[in-house]
Amino acid sequence: MPAEHAPSFGRSNGSELRLDRLVKRFSRGEPAVQIDELRIRAGEFVTLVGPSGCGKTTTMRMIAGLEDPSEGEIYFGGKPVVDLSVQRRNVAMVFQNYALYPHMRVSENLEYGLKKRGVPRAEREVRVLAVARMLRIDGMLDRRPRQLSGGEQQRVALGRAIIRTPEVLLLDEPLSNLDAKLRTFMRAELVKLQRQVGCTTVFVTHDQLEAMTMSDRIAVMRSGRIQQFDTPQDIYNHPANLFVAGFIGSPPMNFIAGTAEGGGGGCTFRAQGLQLHVSDADCGGRLRPGDGRQVTLGIRPEHVGLDGGSGDLAAVVSVVELIGAEKYVFLESEAGELIARTNADARLQPGDRLFCRFQRGKIRMFDSTTERACVEPLA
């Protein structure tokens, strides 16, 4: 965003956001959300990612104050806020379908929050203009939402949220209604905007690509619980369990179920058609002892090399998909189906017989019973 469009409406100080033993139950039975602790640093961009129904939106609504937690506390900058109504929390939220007030003009939509908080008209006008310029919607302040395109509506929704310089900014799948091209563009725009405004941001999505590309840290959720909270790189390279390993990454990580023998420094992994010695170095961390344990070997498609002569596992090509700069090669082997990612110019045909070679250092091991990683990343 050009420097001359730097916001003159103020910069949020952003507060540390902490969820402490937060539980939400909608009825008797398993809680919809159960988070022991989630500590988000001031000004950080954190994404809650997970499949539909995993509790990420409920968590966000509890942070906003639109939903009351059944148990637990939420702290903004150390202050408990659960007993504060949504109107009294300094949060702003962008909704999936933007929820712009259809009967108000763009300028009225933008200033509504300021008006409700008693900001004088003159200051409101200055801020509306500043935020509109920043988001490049200053030419459409007199229009109504239905006269705007999806991208424009989204920018108005963002403007309405940041104009108040909230302590915490909540984004509920704001990119999901945009077409693919605009979504890619808006991902970068959103991150830049967040850096400029500086407020602590929680972004909810089910799209792992958005989570990976935009976040300082990601909380992967499943069945209301946080599976892993880490940087995108660590989540990708060192998934804490089978769910995270399978959810993050596209195409997903390959899994081969087998047994491990030996331990402490390395082990021998055995599966149908595959016998592999895996050392600590091979799996990029300390392999925890687990003699005779049922384990699952995980390897990402880009770490599966294809070789016509020799390798770790014999396989037959079943489908080849060209994805622009690369190819996804679907393979069938005794150990199960696998996907490999290769260069676009690799000459492969369905029916080709070849060998898969697993890149050493990139192999991951998971306990098949607990589904947890049995590799501790090296410090």
Add this chain to the structure above:
Amino acid sequence: MDAGGGSTSVRGNRGAGRLARFWARRGNRTAVVGALLLLPVVAAFILVIAGPLARGVILGFYRVQQITMNTRFVGLGNFERVLGGTQFWNALWITLQYTVGGLVLQMVLGVGVALLLNQHFHGRALARSLAIFPYLLPIVVATTVWKWLLNPNYGIFNTMLTDVGLISQPIGWFSEPDLALGSVILVSTWRVFPFVVIAILGRLQNIPRQLYDAAATDGASAWSQFWDITLPQLRSVLIITVFLRFIWDFNDFNTIALLTGGGPAEATLTLPVLIYQLGFGQHQLGLAAAVADLTLILLSVLFVLYFWMTKPLGDQR
């Protein structure tokens, strides 16, 4: 002769050729079939609506013989008589009081009840069914029940009010000129406000929940949310409901005819009741038609103004 015959034949051939070419075009065929399909509806409209309406309008310019039904053109004579007397103006004033008074009560009550029924509570489905009950009751039954309830001799209302000491003697709700119009308005409101409830509730259920969530995060209180979100979202349905209810109440004959018949001492004599009394009580069909014509003009002008002011096409969704 030959030459003439030949020329006719050529013209005939040309005409047939032109017709064939016209028919060959799909757009023309569609237009003709469309027009033919519309014909029955247009005919029915002329027969059932436009014809009688025109007949009614025209009748206002004639004096009609009571028995023979012979008519004599009197120009604007009927209108002069109607506008020159006091009865029409009184009836118009009473009609406006009845319509506007009823409308205000119906809208306030209707919106209030719709808002309540839009909340989540146990027994909501039952409450919704009960709320529309008065609208389902046949008007004869409803008015008869209310006449019983408010009867000065054996009505339960008077008994209750006397028992608690609010009144010292029974009140003739429909027989005292000062009270009759108000009583009729209340009964009418009770009977028709469910229509407003249904219309408003239908729209309320379609207002996206997220608008309220957005307003709440923007700091809007429940009251602000009602003014800033609910009311603007109800705008289009309110405009159409006011429009319909105004017309229906302005033209309401049944309720008043059944409750008071326009009395006492013309205290509830609205324009529709006056038209009935002139036409079928006093057999002055020409005069009755003139009053009806004036009513039609009045309503038309009012609603041109109303739609011009409210612009219902600017849907706010």
